[in-house]
Amino acid sequence: KAGVTQTPRYLIKTRGQQVTLSCSPISGHRSVSWYQQTPGQGLQFLFEYFSETQRNKGNFPGRFSGRQFSNSRSEMNVSTLELGDSALYLCASSLSGLDLGGYTFGSGTRLTVV
Amino acid sequence: GDSVTQMEGPVTLSEEAFLTINCTYTATGYPSLFWYVQYPGEGLQLLLKATKADDKGSNKGFEATYRKETTSFHLEKGSVQVSDSAVYFCATRDDKIIFGKGTRLHILP
Numbered sequence: 001k002a003g004v005t006q007t008p009r010y011l012i013k014t015r016g017q018q019v020t021l022s023c024s025p026i027s028g029h030r031s032v033s034w035y036q037q038t039p040g041q042g043l044q045f046l047f048e049y050f051s052e053t054q055r056n057k058g059n060f061p062g063r064f065s066g067r068q069f070s071n072s073r074s075e076m077n078v079s080t081l082e083l084g085d086s087a088l089y090l091c092a093s094s095l096s097g098l099d100l101g102g103y104t105f106g107s108g109t110r111l112t113v114v
Numbered sequence: 115g116d117s118v119t120q121m122e123g124p125v126t127l128s129e130e131a132f133l134t135i136n137c138t139y140t141a142t143g144y145p146s147l148f149w150y151v152q153y154p155g156e157g158l159q160l161l162l163k164a165t166k167a168d169d170k171g172s173n174k175g176f177e178a179t180y181r182k183e184t185t186s187f188h189l190e191k192g193s194v195q196v197s198d199s200a201v202y203f204c205a206t207r208d209d210k211i212i213f214g215k216g217t218r219l220h221i222l223p
Contacts, residue, residue, distance in 0.1 A: 105159070
């Protein structure tokens with residue numbers, strides 16, 4: 001079966017712009033989580049969506065937002081981009097987010113803010 | 115809150131050497147524990163997991179045992195290969211997965 005698909009793979013944006021990243025989970029998975037990965041901070045949890053509702057949220061400013069659609073696909077949006085937002089953004093899906101099997105990750109979107 | 119501490123890298127070994135990457139966690143209750151691996155340019159892949167004390171997760175020659183008494187989940191492999199070069203993340207989960215900082219592993223031929 002198809003894995004977790006993230007688009008686009010690479011993105012270059014200018015400070016002050018906004019960006020939308022997309023994640024299509026594994027078929028049947030209803031939980032989608034987003035992580036930001038940087039060399040300095042490692043993997044930091046952004047938020048989790050389940051059945052179109054945000055179930056959990058990390059400690060990121062309000063510029064970071066997300067949503068989930070009825071087909072479980074998820075998008076995250078970052079407004080007013082800052083240089084420090086440059087990172088690899090990873091999406092992960094699981095059946096319910098509470099199952100014990102761990103998450104399946106996509107290959108990520110590499111965002112560069114210039 | 116829950117947290118994970120793993121040994122800092124990079125770790126450099128010769129092919130066929132024995133590997134240990136230490137990982138300890140703090141958590142309330144009895145969390146599930148995971149090791150993920152990230153190859154260059156890719157996302158994270160679940161390597162192995164354990165869901166209760168004394169469970170041993172294993173995959174591709176890697177093993178880790180859930181030690182409640184020492185709150186540890188050390189990753190081991192008896193004979194590493196060049197293809198094992200990657201970044202390894204220890205993780206625990208309460209209502210979200212919490213990752214350690216990652217350990218970069220270099221295997222020399």
